[in-house]
Amino acid sequence: MTVLSVNINKIAVLRNSRGGDMPSVMQAAEACLAAGCGGITVHPRPDLRHIRPEDVRALGGLLAGTQAEFNIEGNPFADARGEYPGLLRLCAETSPAQATLVPDGDGQITSDHGFDLKRDGARLKPLVRELKAMGCRVSLFMDADSDDIERVAELGADRIEIYTGPFAEAFALGDWQQALEDCAKAAGRAQAAGLGVNAGHDLNQVNLGPFLRAVPQVDEVSIGHALIGEALYDGLAPTVRNYLAVIAAARS
């Protein structure tokens, strides 16, 4: 069954807008876990606009006592600049089940592209090795139409995360067959190369079912923006359960 990992960045955005601890990132994670999600995802960024290092550490402690997976996403190159306790240091401190490396620029509003491994492969390789030595599964954020999928395995990583933003955008416009085919092809190539397949970005309760039916290899979806938005109307636990029902229906 495809695992649902809930990205709780947006809980932190709301909290940070006032300071204090309302809404609580920890309470939100506990509610998602109690509702049956299989993991919690966070994507700390150097500007600390949402999830902060202390959140990552506290979540690491919470997740360590459960069967659920902790997935930390982020740009591993920010560590080298020493500006904040970046992805590798946070992984060393919290031992997540999975580290997902994403080639974000610091100023980006959100992630909008996967790795170009011809450019970044050589400097990613030692970082992948370092994370694997910590015991993390390593996933690389990749565009669905990338011609570098097999290279992910050569770098020693375990999975790709397909960047589903273009599919979600095409779906909203009602013309999504090509984007979906690109995702299905990327998943097939990853599987043939011995890699697992994750997917995420702008997935929601409407586009998730068609996506999963077309891409049967998907091990995990990480979903945040839409899920937290929908939870404002329906509640966090019912919304998580709605996503689990979409996944179960697509996999039945």
Ligand SMILES: CC(=O)[C@@H](O)[C@H](O)COP(=O)(O)O
């Ligand atoms: C890699 C990815 O698609 C997500 O991690 C997404 O970028 C969430 O980060 P934000 O909440 O900062 O948009």
Ligand SMILES: NCC(=O)COP(=O)(O)O
């Ligand atoms: N890896 C994708 C993720 O964690 C959530 O992305 P989004 O649902 O907030 O767009």
